[in-house]
Amino acid sequence: MDERSIGHFEFPILGRAYFLGGRASTSVKKALREAGVDDDTVQRVAVACYEAEMNVVLHARSGYVSVDVYPSRVDVAISDRGPGIADVTKAMTPGWSSASDEARALGFGAGMGLPNIKQQSDLMSLESEPGQGVVLRLTFYRGGGNGAGS
Amino acid sequence: MTLARAIEIVKADTIVAPPNGQVELSGCFAADLMSDVLAFARSGALLITGLTSDQTVRTAMIKHLPAVLIIEGKDVGVEMVEAAREQEIAVFRTPLSKFEACGLLMQAGLRAARRSGAYPA
Numbered sequence: 001m002d003e004r005s006i007g008h009f010e011f012p013i014l015g016r017a018y019f020l021g022g023r024a025s026t027s028v029k030k031a032l033r034e035a036g037v038d039d040d041t042v043q044r045v046a047v048a049c050y051e052a053e054m055n056v057v058l059h060a061r062s063g064y065v066s067v068d069v070y071p072s073r074v075d076v077a078i079s080d081r082g083p084g085i086a087d088v089t090k091a092m093t094p095g096w097s098s099a100s101d102e103a104r105a106l107g108f109g110a111g112m113g114l115p116n117i118k119q120q121s122d123l124m125s126l127e128s129e130p131g132q133g134v135v136l137r138l139t140f141y142r143g144g145g146n147g148a149g150s
Numbered sequence: 151m152t153l154a155r156a157i158e159i160v161k162a163d164t165i166v167a168p169p170n171g172q173v174e175l176s177g178c179f180a181a182d183l184m185s186d187v188l189a190f191a192r193s194g195a196l197l198i199t200g201l202t203s204d205q206t207v208r209t210a211m212i213k214h215l216p217a218v219l220i221i222e223g224k225d226v227g228v229e230m231v232e233a234a235r236e237q238e239i240a241v242f243r244t245p246l247s248k249f250e251a252c253g254l255l256m257q258a259g260l261r262a263a264r265r266s267g268a269y270p271a
Contacts, residue, residue, distance in 0.1 A: 026212065
């Protein structure tokens with residue numbers, strides 16, 4: 001964890017702006033490619049970011065995704081201001097969701113977001129402050145990751 | 151199978167043409183739930199879906215899926231068309247149902263582009 005970051009970018013996420021959902025993640029994907037990160041890692045980061053971004057869009061008021069590229073890993077933090085997650089264990093259960101019908105109409109909200117994020121990433125931590133928001137921290141080891149992106 | 155051949159088989163209209171001409175498909179993945187696409191689709195596949203939103207296009211972009219086939223002759227809105235042009239994803243529309251489109255393509259030799267594994271329990 002003592003490596004120096006060789007690339008840093010941040011993109012904002014607007015809560016409830018359903019039609020913009022996914023924009024931050026497509027920007028993350030492009031930025032990582034331009035930074036020369038390998039395809040499998042880019043893919044895993046992009047998928048996890050997209051699911052996390054949709055969580056922010058569907059549940060929170062606003063948020064942002066922050067990405068740091070290191071020689072051996074990519075660290076991602078997705079923070080939001082919103083209601084937080086009342087029961088993290090429940091939220092991690094595949095198929096459990098508190099999303100609205102609107103979310104489901106967009107092809108999300110089936111309770112697969114957090115399980116999918118866990119599957120794509122190598123390390124995951126979720127801090128939730130009810131009434132304040134959520135901070136999701138993810139680490140992806142470059143090359144030799146878990147292969148979920150291929 | 152080429153994208154052009156797949157499109158011919160399901161009698162689809164072109165909504166947004168592929169930006170790079172001839173595309174060879176790695177296979178096919180069909181789902182309306184974008185989380186399933188994000189979790190399991192393999193890159194290079196044709197995505198068959200009934201979801202006509204820009205989320206479909208962004209999901210295809212994230213997963214390196216070159217083309218989307220909309221089923222049941224559904225209307226494709228201007229937002230989805232614009233997103234597809236921006237992300238360079240081809241979009242087609244077939245009057246067939248998802249089951250029929252999948253069946254015809256599989257019969258013609260197109261295979262599932264799904265990675266192994268399941269959602270973590």
